[in-house]
Amino acid sequence: MNAQLRGFLVPVVAIVIFLAFWEWLVWVNQWPNYKMASPSDLWPAFWKFKELFLIYGWQTLWRTVVGLLLAVVFGTLLGMVMGFSRVAREALYPILVGFNAIPKATVVPVIALMFVGADNMNTVLIAFMISFFPIAVSVSIGLSTLEPEYRDILRALGASRMTIFWKIALPKTLPEFFGALKVAVTLAFIGTNLMEIVEPHGKGLGHLFDSGKINADYPLMFAVLIALAALGILLFYGVVLLERIFAGWAERGQT
Amino acid sequence: MSTPSDAQIELREVTHAYKTDAGPLPVLDNLSLTVREGAFCAVVGPSGCGKSTLTRLIAGLMRPDEGQVWLHRELVTSPKPTVGMAFQNPVLLEWRTILKNVMLPLEIVAPSMPMAQREERARHLLHLVGLEGFEDKRPSELSGGMRQRASLCRSIVHKPEVLILDEPFGALDAFTREDLWQTMHNLRAEEPFTCVLITHDLRESVYLADEIAVLSARPARLQYLMEVDLPKDRPLDVLYEPKAVEMLAELRHQIQIAQGRAAPDAEAAA
Numbered sequence: 472m473n474a475q476l477r478g479f480l481v482p483v484v485a486i487v488i489f490l491a492f493w494e495w496l497v498w499v500n501q502w503p504n505y506k507m508a509s510p511s512d513l514w515p516a517f518w519k520f521k522e523l524f525l526i527y528g529w530q531t532l533w534r535t536v537v538g539l540l541l542a543v544v545f546g547t548l549l550g551m552v553m554g555f556s557r558v559a560r561e562a563l564y565p566i567l568v569g570f571n572a573i574p575k576a577t578v579v580p581v582i583a584l585m586f587v588g589a590d591n592m593n594t595v596l597i598a599f600m601i602s603f604f605p606i607a608v609s610v611s612i613g614l615s616t617l618e619p620e621y622r623d624i625l626r627a628l629g630a631s632r633m634t635i636f637w638k639i640a641l642p643k644t645l646p647e648f649f650g651a652l653k654v655a656v657t658l659a660f661i662g663t664n665l666m667e668i669v670e671p672h673g674k675g676l677g678h679l680f681d682s683g684k685i686n687a688d689y690p691l692m693f694a695v696l697i698a699l700a701a702l703g704i705l706l707f708y709g710v711v712l713l714e715r716i717f718a719g720w721a722e723r724g725q726t
Numbered sequence: 727m728s729t730p731s732d733a734q735i736e737l738r739e740v741t742h743a744y745k746t747d748a749g750p751l752p753v754l755d756n757l758s759l760t761v762r763e764g765a766f767c768a769v770v771g772p773s774g775c776g777k778s779t780l781t782r783l784i785a786g787l788m789r790p791d792e793g794q795v796w797l798h799r800e801l802v803t804s805p806k807p808t809v810g811m812a813f814q815n816p817v818l819l820e821w822r823t824i825l826k827n828v829m830l831p832l833e834i835v836a837p838s839m840p841m842a843q844r845e846e847r848a849r850h851l852l853h854l855v856g857l858e859g860f861e862d863k864r865p866s867e868l869s870g871g872m873r874q875r876a877s878l879c880r881s882i883v884h885k886p887e888v889l890i891l892d893e894p895f896g897a898l899d900a901f902t903r904e905d906l907w908q909t910m911h912n913l914r915a916e917e918p919f920t921c922v923l924i925t926h927d928l929r930e931s932v933y934l935a936d937e938i939a940v941l942s943a944r945p946a947r948l949q950y951l952m953e954v955d956l957p958k959d960r961p962l963d964v965l966y967e968p969k970a971v972e973m974l975a976e977l978r979h980q981i982q983i984a985q986g987r988a989a990p991d992a993e994a995a996a
Binding site: 618620621623624625626627628629630634638639642643645718720721 | 782785786787804805806807809810811813815817819820821830831833834835864880884890
């Protein structure tokens with residue numbers, strides 16, 4: 472079997488086995504669907520609300536991606552500042568760690584009050600706030616641990632700091648950056664959903680989940696969970712694809 | 727102080743200290759050294775005596791506390807594109823192919839040079855060091871010796887007047903090292919550069935250099951200078967001839983003096 476086919480088949484078979492096991496578990500225990508919906512209950516729920524899934528799914532997706540993009544820009548800039556300046560690193564670290572330690576569920580109502588009605592912006596803001604930290608830290612570590620010899624090979628030729636950054640520091644930090652981005656993408660997704668569920672404003676899959684709860688439509692709630700998982704997987708592998716393109720060199724052949 | 731007309735590298739009474747929490751740590755003490763144009767000077771000395779500091783001063787990456795560094799009758803105050811450097815760690819960029827790694831200095835020093843010309847130059851050097859056919863490989867696909875060969879190519883691709891080698895063969899196994907010594911001789915025959923080689927290997931210094939400077943323990947000063955009176959085109963066997971063996975014995979003796987394990991004799995002071 473060739474590697475590509477295997478790379479596709481193995482996960483698919485694993486998912487099928489997982490779903491079968493789930494179905495069997497519900498069936499053998501005779502659980503009612505308010506305790507645990509089975510996969511066979513989910514499909515009708517999906518189908519019934521398919522348009523809502525698309526609309527709300529899109530809202531969740533774009534707000535997550537925009538929040539993540541903001542986190543990438545801000546996190547990278549912050550990481551650059553901390554990576555190049557020791558003073559900045561020492562000054563900013565405690566603030567950042569403290570900020571990151573605050574559970575974001577408590578920040579959600581604060582933000583919602585601050586910008587009442589601007590629900591898209593609030594959601595993007597939470598997705599951003601929850602996800603920039605790992606990016607900033609990894610970029611700063613990547614830059615501050617750059618071996619001096621790497622800098623010297625260009626500095627000895629009279630290259631400017633900017634040239635050294637573009638030609639050496641930035642590409643060398645890419646593997647760490649993408650490692651952090653994989654964490655950040657999941658966090659941003661959590662941030663979006665936090666806003667959608669804690670401060671309902673009629674948008675996103677979080678809202679769909681809430682309506683399922685209010686209407687006691689348990690299969691719908693489970694279907695939303697599955698949709699969230701699917702979106703999360705989509706986002707994660709999007710990052711993996713970018714990593715392959717931009718930092719594929721860091722992957723060693725298995726020899 | 728008069729400047730010999732053919733001096734390419736000249737250190738004049740260079741004194742340098744590092745600032746540490748426990749006060750200044752002197753590393754170089756009134757060190758003077760001259761290397762004439764086209765010569766190959768090996769610098770040996772006890773561990774931690776400030777040899778690497780010396781390379782950074784010559785390269786203009788640091789400025790000495792006192793004294794001056796001159797390259798080709800020009801006072802060094804900042805890095806110059808007429809200098810090439812290679813280190814013990816080959817520091818190849820993993821995201822570039824070997825060819826692109828070798829071409830890197832040209833992007834800085836000669837941005838107007840046509841791409842084809844840069845590539846031709848890099849390919850020529852890779853051919854000289856025996857890396858033909860590896861141009862499109864990544865550094866991670868090469869052995870340590872091959873990476874160091876590529877690193878040497880990169881250090882001279884922009885035709886530097888001064889080449890600074892900071893223990894480039896230090897981490898290689900003995901046979902690979904000897905191979906690279908020969909590569910170094912081949913490169914010298916083709917490329918005109920003045921070279922300073924920092925090394926811990928006395929055989930390496932005798933085999934490669936025209937003159938050998940022995941530095942004292944930290945703070946380093948010039949303790950002993952030896953002219954290597956061997957033919958320029960030397961086979962490896964030369965190291966086993968009486969003349970070379972004598973030189974090695976003297977160098978070893980000098981290192982022991984520098985380490986404080988042997989008493990300085992009258993001859994060494996001369």
